[in-house]
Amino acid sequence: MNDAGRTRSVSARVELQVTETAELIFAVAVAAEYATASERLAVAIDGEPQHVVELSDAHGTRLHRVAAARPGRLTFDYAATVDGPAEPGGTSAVDVIRYTRPSRYAESDALGPTALAEFGGIDDPAELLAAVSSWVGTHLAYVSGSSLPTDGAVRTLLSRQGVCRDYAHLTVALLRASGLPARLAAVYAPGLEPMDFHAVAEAWVDGSWRTVDATTLAPRAALVRIATGRDAADTAFLSVLSGRADLVAVEVTAVADRLPDDDVTRLVSIV
Structure with a gap:
């Protein structure tokens, strides 16, 4: 199987x-x-x-x-x-444009200089996806209750801590700031501890939405999608x-x- x-x-x-x-x-x-x-x-x-x-x-x-x-x-x-x-639905050219733009909790326009400094030399989309996810995972501390529902990627970067949605927002924002379309998915996550709703990032790589979870708290292949959107404003x-x-x-x-x-x-x- x-x-x-x-x-x-x-x-x-x-x-x-x-x-x-x-x-x-x-x-x-x-x-x-x-x-x-x-x-x-x-x-x-x-x-x-x-x-x-x-x-x-x-x-x-x-x-x-x-x-x-x-x-x-x-x-x-x-x-x-x-x-x-x-059986995932199709992705339109408009979707790709939408998920390259800044959004409420993924302020990619404000994070352009950070993305350029950290990932400016990476041209391959798959390498960029891996690099951003790894960078977020190593630069943030997972601390329950450390963030507010109104926190976006910029505040997460400054505080260097958060929960799954904060990790996902920062990943999405840095990917968009690097020119790679990215979005957030709310999911059920078998294996997650402690159990809760979970959030991960997806990026448009080689014609498919590819998933990364900078928290590495649950296996990606077991995830079950609930909602998809620009950020938590679309997926609460x-x-x-x-x-x-x-x-x-x-x-x-x-x-x-x-x-x-x-x-x-x-x-x-x-x-």
Whole structure:
């Protein structure tokens, strides 16, 4: 059995305290590119089932809209089993342009001088991808709770610490500043410890999106895509569009029937 042939089981439970009428968007389900052997989704406020509307964006991110019409404890429960590899959608010329531009949390324009100083002599895209990921991994310290939700790549570089989204944002920003299209993917990550939603970077290399994880905390070949976008603004697992809902707890699980080795010198795509 090859790496793409494994069975992966994932789940997430998000608990919120809704204090006033709120419109909520969840990005928790596995992406539309997967054929799920089983899947369940249940949303309730104080045990009362809530109506859910599913939407899908251009990259196959599945968004679930919930209109919380009254205060109470809201629970969002999701689980899925994925068999085999994904069937990724196409990438347009516009996508490649979009992912070369600066974005909210990946300020590649501000990091141009840093990218030039560190990676200016590297012309091969695969070598550049490996060099940037390695540089980020060795220049940052992984410290839980060390960053704010509003921190971008510049602040991460200055503080030299962060969590997975900070590593991914800095990787994406430096790649874009070096002329290589890059984007962020939110994923389920079997093997991750402690378990949580995870974020990795992808770069456009030789006609495919190739994945790097500067944290090296989980094998890339086991990842399951949830959401794809410019940065965390496009891939957050929860967005409160209106009203108020406070996060109470998040519980995530992700397991694979076997975990692959991860050779960081290999080009890997999320499947």
